[in-house]
Amino acid sequence: MALTTISSWKSFGGNLSVYDHVSPLLGCPMRFAVYTPPQAADGPVPVLWYLSGLTCSWANVMEKSGLQRAAAKYGVMVIAPDTSPRGEGVADDDAYDLGQGAGFYLTATELPWSTHYRMDQYITDELPALVGEHVPGADMGRQGIFGHSMGGHGAIMLHLKHPDRYRTCSAFSPITSPARVPWGQKAFEAYLGPVSIAWEQYDSTELVKERQSKATILVDTGTADSFLERELKPEIFIDACERSGQRLEYRMREGYGHDYYFIATFMDDHIEHHALALMD
């Protein structure tokens, strides 16, 4: 399992590299990007995992969020994986919200998806092992996780399941109750089958009832987000966190949408949130 460097650019004194590798777990080639800040030249730096939303690849956040500025300021590495297995041999669907680009960070149990769709294991096991071995400067003892929309779901869900691994967590416009909204229901039914206990294992609102992390989860969501009422439903997760004692800072941002202009506006806050906690 080695990495092939596809592209490399200097950015804010650090380096953005895009890598290809073969994934035995997913059964296909995969691509991801790593922003390494200049501080990594002097020793290992904290690692932030950014999980993207529906249809996205590594490129959206690396091209459009401006994260490199804050990552270089605070000295953190940011890794952006893809959002699903991909390629000709991988099951797909014509819809933008199912199949390739829509892996929902879970292990599918239903055919045809169960052959390749294991994005939670890819994010938590296979890819970190590869990064730890082959990407210089990554301190795998200090990891945080964040994401957008479907990737916000992935970040919060994986943080709650692995709080010692991902010590910090934040999200932009996350899907926090996938089992109760159309995007999540469609994906869970396809990947996991009809409603069952399996759904709860990937639903942050259900998870937080049983297990709370020591971290404060930071969330920003725009009031003009066109998916707010139908897919995001912040109040359900906010209520569950209050009841369970999970610390949560959920900020509604007046007039902002679901887009990368919104994410870019608040990216510095999120990088700082992780960096300050991971510097300890």
Next chain:
Amino acid sequence: MALTTISSWKSFGGNLSVYDHVSPLLGCPMRFAVYTPPQAADGPVPVLWYLSGLTCSWANVMEKSGLQRAAAKYGVMVIAPDTSPRGEGVADDDAYDLGQGAGFYLTATELPWSTHYRMDQYITDELPALVGEHVPGADMGRQGIFGHSMGGHGAIMLHLKHPDRYRTCSAFSPITSPARVPWGQKAFEAYLGPVSIAWEQYDSTELVKERQSKATILVDTGTADSFLERELKPEIFIDACERSGQRLEYRMREGYGHDYYFIATFMDDHIEHHALALMD
């Protein structure tokens, strides 16, 4: 001549809007984007024109440069026009460096280009008139201009021709001697015909011999820019500025390329360069 709003996003407390309009000058519909900083709510703000490079539209710089942060900090409006006339009735070429997306900010005199290609007049006359009339918050008495690559050529060339209009000027990786490099020679021959006095009117190196501005032109170019030796040739323009007395701060940036990761890294410097001078 009215504007149709195509998209609008909140960004760094301000607003990014994309407009369509019919251009009588170019004989086709045109699209451009305006970032309006929050300070415009309190009164007119300086206007910066950003001219993009080959193949680009308004979107590249607005999505990838992170300019909104600095524009919001300093309170300047940034306008990103398209790089050529476009559409089915507009002459084109299969090459990326001629025709649509490659207008070179000049008035073509050769058929078939002369029917639509008048990007210098569009940038200096038609579009500013439209903005001044229809975009709230633009102080047309305080304008600056900057750009990238072909757009860096456009910015410096138009600044030298209209120093009272564009009081400030900067560029990333500009083509400053188009008459002496392959990209410029190909475009000038197609649009203007064989080498003639007409070429000199669009060549910054020739222009600066005859007319110098009072401004200091700021330029950043990467040492790892793959077009450096063949298309950019900084030394020719640097030498011409030294001989003519034109103030120029030309900075070579170690290890950076021709891409928007490079531009994003130094965007704040450029916005600040314009903003401080235009605040007078």
